[in-house]
Amino acid sequence: QxxxxxxxxxxxxxxxxxxxxxxxxxxxxxxxxxxCPGGFSHMYKCVCDWLGFPYREEVQWDVDTIYLTQDTRELNVQDFSHLYHRDLIPIIAVLEYNQWFTKLSSKDLKLSADVCEQILRVVSRSSRLEELVLENAGLKTDFAQKLANALALNPCSGLHTINLTNNALEDRGVNSLAQSLSANQLVPSTLSYLDLSGNLLRGDDLSNLYSFLALPNSLTVLDVSNSDCALDMMCGALTRGCLQHLAVLNFSKTVFSHRKGKDVPPSFKQFFSSSLALSSITMSGTKLPPEALKNLARVLDNLVHMIQDEESPLTSLSLADSKLKSDLTIILNALGSNTSLTKVDISGNGMGDMGAKMLAKALQINTKLRTVIWDKNNISPQGLQDIAVALEKNFTLRCMPIPINDASQALKANQEKTEDALQKIENYLTRNHETRKYLQEQAYRLQQGIVTTTTQQLLPNLYHLGGASWTGANGSSSNPIHKKLESMAGEVTLVVDEQLKIFIKYGI
CATH class of the missing domain: 3.30.160 (Double Stranded RNA Binding Domain)
Structure with missing residues (x-):
């Protein structure tokens, strides 16, 4: 049977x-x-025979076994990096016809000219390819220009993600690519992710890139970090075309070309005040003009209000490498009552032991944060001990990587104290990953105490409110109003108690 x-x-x-x-x-x-997956093995055998390349059984086994088991739609060139470069050509060529794979990726692998040519053929012919990720692949200006031509030849392209980070495309290559993106009628409505970070975009020949970004488009993620592109020029284009959908914007290590003595361009202010979907902005390492830094205190105050707002949509905040030093304290103090942030990066601010103490106080009462990045803050062994003591009382933080730079300096000052603090931090984080049962019970007891205490404090205040007007003619306080207040206080306690049980049971 x-x-x-x-x-x-x-x-x-x-x-x-x-x-x-x-x-x-x-x-x-x-x-x-x-x-499954899309008849890759049979196509691979045919392509090898057609192009005159040797058939590699391990390729067939990897795809039919590992890829199929994982149900992945990504063909990762790194999986076959141990083969000769010429053996990669038929593997990639299959994507011209295969309908299974939707993503082609390669990271930290220098691609030969022949392999690049085959990738371009796939881009020019495939209607199924949706994501192209070529990170640190040794690509140069001519590849970007050829990629532009390939996209122009494929009116049915379904690409929604292009990641060309850490290559040498330069402004000329990116400008050619942007021209093709603008000319393709489908791209403005389909391309949602564009990563050009790590490419030198310092020149003035980026008019086509600005023109593309100025067109109404569907970009949700734009990364031009570490490219030296002009931040103020970019904002002018974003204001015209990216207000509706752009959610993630990475401008770190770019250049603000604003000249001293002139007002900040209106487009810069307009973009950030008019964007409808922006949820993440990264500007670390960007040298802002003195005019912008004058408003730093006001910016920090506004951040505090946003962090403490119960309805704040802010879930992640990075102030990395901002060198705020003692100015960071105002942010750290606000973290204690934060109800929205789940990740904070405060590395590279030189906050010292005083900042560590403020962070420790916040961590003792915060139950929302899951990740804290905090290296390069000049924290001594005592500061590390303060954090360790705080984590003993925090059961919700899951990720707090060891501050390698600070730890290495602290070890020189007091090895025993530093090792003890780091071990405790690691143990408490491990504890937080293991189980939540005891956490729920503790949280319930804590909340019970808060409810009881609050009710006990509230009831006398309610009695006092109205004072003599509630007292009967004979001076007795036993009247319907007092009885009603006592009844309401009991009912409130029961309702809150039941709600807390539900929240804790379902991990809300």
């Missing part, structure tokens, strides 16, 4: 012999190989 379980149920059939069962199973396996 053969039983096959599938998404709609179980199918069973009786066959004459076990040999027949084995034959049917083998046939099903062959059919699955042709179907």
């Amino acid at each position: 053969l039983a096959v379980e599938y998404e709609r149920g179980l199918a069973s059939m009786k066959l004459a012999s076990s040999e027949d069962v084995n034959e049917v199973v083998a046939h099903i396996g062959n059919c699955l190989q042709r179907i």
Whole structure:
């Protein structure tokens, strides 16, 4: 008997012999190989024969076994980086015809000219490819220009993600690519992710990039960090085309070309005040003009209000490498009552032991933060000890990487005290990952105490409110109003108690 379980149920059939069962199973396996993932193995064999390349059985095994098991739609060139570069050509060529894979990626692997040419063929012919990720692939200006031509040849391209980070495309290459993106009628409505970080965009020849960004588009993520591009020029284009959808903007280590003595361009202010979807802004390492720094105190005050706002949409805040020193204290104090932030990066601010103490106080009462990045803050062994003591009382923080730079300096000052603090921090974080049962019980007891205390404090105040007007003619306080207040206080306590049980049970 053969039983096959599938998404709609179980199918069973009786066959004459076990040999027949084995034959049917083998046939099903062959059919699955042709179907999933997209018949890659058969296509790969044909392409190898057509192009005259040797057929590598390990490629077939990897795709049919590992890729199929993981149900991945990403063809990662790194998985085959141990092969000769020429062996990568037929693997990539399959994507011209394959309908299974939607993503082609390569990271930290220098691609040969032949491999790049094959990638361009796929881009020019595939209607199924949606994501192209070529990070640190040794690409130069001519590749960007050829990529522009490939996109122009494919009116049916479905690319929504282009990641060309850490290459040498330069402004000329990016300008050519942007021109093609603008000319393609589908791109403005389909491209949602564009990463050009790590490419030198210092020149003035970026008019086509600005023109593309100025067109109404669907970009939700734009990363031009570490490119030396002009921040104020970029904002002028973003104001015209990216107000509706852009949610993540990374401007770190860019250049503000504003000249001293002139007002900040209106487009700069207009973009940040008019953007409708912006949820993440990264500007670390960007040298802002003195005119902008004059408003730093007001910016920090506004950040505090946003952090403390119960309805704040802010979930992640990075102040990395801002060198705020003691000015960071105002932010740290606000973290204690924060109800929205789950991740904070305060590394590179030189806040010292005083800042560590303020952070420790915040961590003792904060229950929302899950990740804190805090290296390069000149924290001594005592500051590390303060953090360790605070984490003993924090059961919700999950990720707080060891501050390597600060720890290395602290070890020189007091090795025993530093090692003890770091070990405690690691142990408490491990504890927070293991179970939440005791946390829920502790939180319930804590909240019970808060409710009881609050009710006990509230009731006398309610009694006092109205004072003599509630006292009867004979001076007795036993009247309907007092009885009603006592009843209401009891009901409030019961309702809050039940709600807390629900919150804790479901981890709300």
